Amino acid sequence: MHEMSLMEALVDLAEEEARKADARRVAVLRVAVGALSHVDPHALRFCFEAVVRGSMCEGATLDLADIPGAGWCLDCGKEVALTERFGACPECGRHRVQMTRGDDFRLIELEVA
Amino acid sequence: MCTVCGCGTSVVEDKDKAQKRNAQAHDHAGYGRHHHHLHDHGHDHDHDHRHDHGGASHGDDSIDYGAGLAGVHAPGLSQERIVKIERDILSKNDAYARENRHRLAANGNFALNFVSSPGSGKTSLLVRAIEDLRARRKVVVIEGDQQTSNDAERIRATGARALQINTGKGCHLDAHMVGHAIDTLAPERNALLFIENVGNLVCPSAFDLGEAHKVVVLSVTEGEDKPLKYPDMFAAADLMLLNKADLLPHLDFDVGACIAAALTINPDLQTLVVSARSGEGMQAFYAWIEARAARMAVAE
Numbered sequence: 001m002h003e004m005s006l007m008e009a010l011v012d013l014a015e016e017e018a019r020k021a022d023a024r025r026v027a028v029l030r031v032a033v034g035a036l037s038h039v040d041p042h043a044l045r046f047c048f049e050a051v052v053r054g055s056m057c058e059g060a061t062l063d064l065a066d067i068p069g070a071g072w073c074l075d076c077g078k079e080v081a082l083t084e085r086f087g088a089c090p091e092c093g094r095h096r097v098q099m100t101r102g103d104d105f106r107l108i109e110l111e112v113a
Numbered sequence: 114m115c116t117v118c119g120c121g122t123s124v125v126e127d128k129d130k131a132q133k134r135n136a137q138a139h140d141h142a143g144y145g146r147h148h149h150h151l152h153d154h155g156h157d158h159d160h161d162h163r164h165d166h167g168g169a170s171h172g173d174d175s176i177d178y179g180a181g182l183a184g185v186h187a188p189g190l191s192q193e194r195i196v197k198i199e200r201d202i203l204s205k206n207d208a209y210a211r212e213n214r215h216r217l218a219a220n221g222n223f224a225l226n227f228v229s230s231p232g233s234g235k236t237s238l239l240v241r242a243i244e245d246l247r248a249r250r251k252v253v254v255i256e257g258d259q260q261t262s263n264d265a266e267r268i269r270a271t272g273a274r275a276l277q278i279n280t281g282k283g284c285h286l287d288a289h290m291v292g293h294a295i296d297t298l299a300p301e302r303n304a305l306l307f308i309e310n311v312g313n314l315v316c317p318s319a320f321d322l323g324e325a326h327k328v329v330v331l332s333v334t335e336g337e338d339k340p341l342k343y344p345d346m347f348a349a350a351d352l353m354l355l356n357k358a359d360l361l362p363h364l365d366f367d368v369g370a371c372i373a374a375a376l377t378i379n380p381d382l383q384t385l386v387v388s389a390r391s392g393e394g395m396q397a398f399y400a401w402i403e404a405r406a407a408r409m410a411v412a413e
Contacts, residue, residue: 002284002285002316002319005283006202006203009202009203009205009206010202012205013198013200013202013204013205014198017196017198017200018196021194021196023194023196027193031202038318038319038345085344085345085348086344086348086377086378095377096380105201105202105203106199106200106201106202107198107199107200107202108197108198108199109195109196109197109198109199110195110196110198111193111194111195111196112193112194112195112196113193113194
């Protein structure tokens with residue numbers, strides 16, 4: 001969903017940070033993408049080359065770090081693995097699970113030159 | 114945003130002031146091609162992507178909340194350095210949203226962001242609410258659509274002030290567009306602000322506009338499992354209005370199953386069954402607005 005505009009926001013953020021660090025160009029963008037986030041990694045990669053053209057990120061590598069999903073099941077009283085947002089608890093099958101991890105879409109770090 | 118290239122092209126239009134601003138002019142050199150490609154060729158097509166940021170672009174006039182971690186240099190790496198960032202990619206939108214929320218609260222404006230699929234009856238619902246609330250409350254409206262100012266004109270016909278944002282090819286409103294719309298519209302003190310988002314049950318869920326609450330409108334002519342199919346929106350909303358209830362006698366729609374589906378996704382979601390046409394359930398909606406607006410006023 002709307003990965004193009006998200007990718008633009010990412011490149012804007014990367015350029016802003018690269019300028020702050022007095023860099024001329026960005027070589028690697030390391031981005032955390034949670035399994036339960038709004039973002040599809042394949043769509044992101046597809047958009048990346050189009051969006052970076054003419055920016056400080058042109059020619060850079062997009063390194064996506066997958067963050068697995070997890071939630072706190074109120075019925076089991078423990079943290080369980082989640083593969084889909086709003087999914088059921090894999091142990092008890094009920095839906096009283098609060099997402100605790102995997103909602104990330106975050107720029108972790110840049111390698112700049 | 115443009116779904117072809119992702120550019121944010123929004124036109125803020127206010128008929129009353131005959132003002133039309135091109136928030137971002139952009140062009141797509143070489144774009145027409147890339148929708149026609151077959152997936153068995155190499156991805157070597159030419160994506161020219163030039164932005165002419167004129168007027169109120171995201172560049173010079175953007176508010177920089179870049180209070181993130183300062184760049185940390187890894188010593189000894191002369192050519193390539195690692196800069197730690199740890200910033201959420203939607204942080205820019207969220208910063209604009211915070212600013213909007215602060216301004217609205219300071220002016221006593223209780224803002225609702227109406228989201229739904231196209232055709233659920235959002236505009237009819239707003240028209241009805243404006244007419245019914247007229248004696249009690251001033252209402253101003255921000256309308257979001259890809260094209261046309263038809264919805265804003267329907268709102269203006271009630272006598273309320275409305276401002277149309279055309280998102281171009283964009284699939285949602287963002288907090289930056291809404292901030293400009295608030296500037297132009299300048300809501301009266303203590304007026305209610307209704308924001309009608311682009312009809313889309315997916316994208317608007319991720320974008321905070323600075324509203325007090327998201328209100329998801331679902332009509333009974335849609336499937337009762339929509340909350341399960343499009344869970345993000347129902348998770349982001351605080352109130353669900355099940356609209357077009359006057360049609361229920363003619364349909365097989367199971368209200369109970371629909372509400373159960375919505376509560377599976379969001380146990381805190383409040384639900385009201387309404388009809389903008391017959392007025393059924395609308396008083397309960399107005400009572401909800403008054404109670405929530407009073408709570409916001411007390412918190413201020």
